[in-house]
Amino acid sequence: MLLLTHLTLSVLTSFLTTMSPGASSVVQQAPPARAPAPPQFPSSIVIEPMVVELGAIKPGSTHPAKFIIRNIGAKPVRVLDAVPNCKCTAITPVKGKVIEPGATLELSASLAAPRAPGIKEASVLLAFDQSPPIGVKIRGDVQFPVIAVPPFADALKEVVRGTVKLSSHDGQPFRVTRSGTKDPVFVGFDPAKDAPRASYDIVWDLAGVPCEAMPLWWFVWTDRVDCPVIPLRVRDECTGSKADMGRAARFWISKEQLVDAGNASNGKAHEVEIDLEHYNPPKKGAVERPDWRTVKSVRSLSPLVDATYISTRDVGTDGVMVKISVTPKALGPIEGELEIETATGIGRVPFTVHGVS
Known part of the structure; x- marks a missing residue:
C-alpha cells in the first residue's frame, strides 16, 4: 500500500511537471519589443486653403496661388523646409521663417500648366520644428x-x-x-x-x-x-x-515629353523651348555628370521641319530650358521627333507644328 502511494505520487508529480509551462517541450517566444514611436507634436499650424482649385486652365499658362500659414499654438514655430513635388510649381522662400504665436506667414506659389489636356495637380510639403508636416495642393483642369x-x-x-x-x-x-x-x-x-x-x-x-x-x-x-x-x-x-531606355545613361529626360510649336509660317523660323530635367533615381538625384546640360546639337528627324539649337538657360540646380528654332517646310499638320544631343548622350522628344501660309 505504501509502495502504491509512493508510486502514485511519483506519477502525479511527473505529470504535473510535464504540464507546467517551464518544462514544456515547446519554447514560448516573447513578442519582439516594438521600437518606440517617434514623438508626435500636437498640430499648432493651420494652413488655408489646403487646396487651391483653379478650374479650367489653358495649356502652357501659369497661375498664381496663395496659402496662409497660421500659428494657433502658444510657441513660435519655424519652417524647416518647403518642397514642391515638381518643377511646374514655384514658391516664395519660406524656409527658416519663424511664425510667432497668433501670427501668419504667406506662401505664394504658382502652377505652370502642361501643354497636354487633363487634370494637373501639384503639391508643396512644408515641414516645421514644433508641428507635424503639412501638404498643400494646387489643382487645375488643362482644357x-x-x-x-x-x-x-x-x-x-x-x-x-x-x-x-x-x-x-x-x-x-x-x-x-x-x-x-x-x-x-x-x-x-x-x-x-x-x-x-x-x-x-x-x-x-x-x-x-x-x-x-x-x-x-x-x-x-x-x-x-x-x-x-x-x-x-x-x-x-x-x-x-x-x-526611352537610354535616359539613365545620359542623366536627363524631357519633362513634358512634347514640344508644341503651334501655328508657324511656312519657311519662317519659330522659337520654342524644351524643358530638360536631370535624371538619376538610382543615386537619389545626385549629379554625377555636371555636363549633362551641355547641349551640342538639336535636329529634326522629319524632312518637313528644320530645327536649330539657339541657347540654354539653367532652371535651378537640376533643370535647363533649351531654346530652339523650328522652321516648317510644308503647310498643314506636321508631327515628328526632335533629336537632342548633350555631352552625356542623345534623346528624342516628340513635336508638333502646324505650317501656315
Missing part, C-alpha cells in the same frame, strides 16, 4: 478650345483601340482633319455626307504596333486656328518605364 474626353488613349492591359469624344468649348462646329497620322475614323459621322459638328466620337487604333514603336502621343488635328492639334497621351506599358 483646349476643343475638349477631349478622356484626354488620353487608354491602351493598358492589351487594349488596342478605343474612342475619344471631342467637343468644342464654345459650341461652334469644326472639322477633324487628321488623327494618328491618318484620315480620322468617326463613329456615327460621315464627313462626305454630314455637315461639320460641334462634337465627334473619334477612334484611335494601335493594333499591330510593336512595343518599341509605340507612340507617346496620339495627335488629333482640327481646322480651328486656336486649336490646331490635340495631343492625347498614349497610356500603355510600352510608353511608361519601358520607353
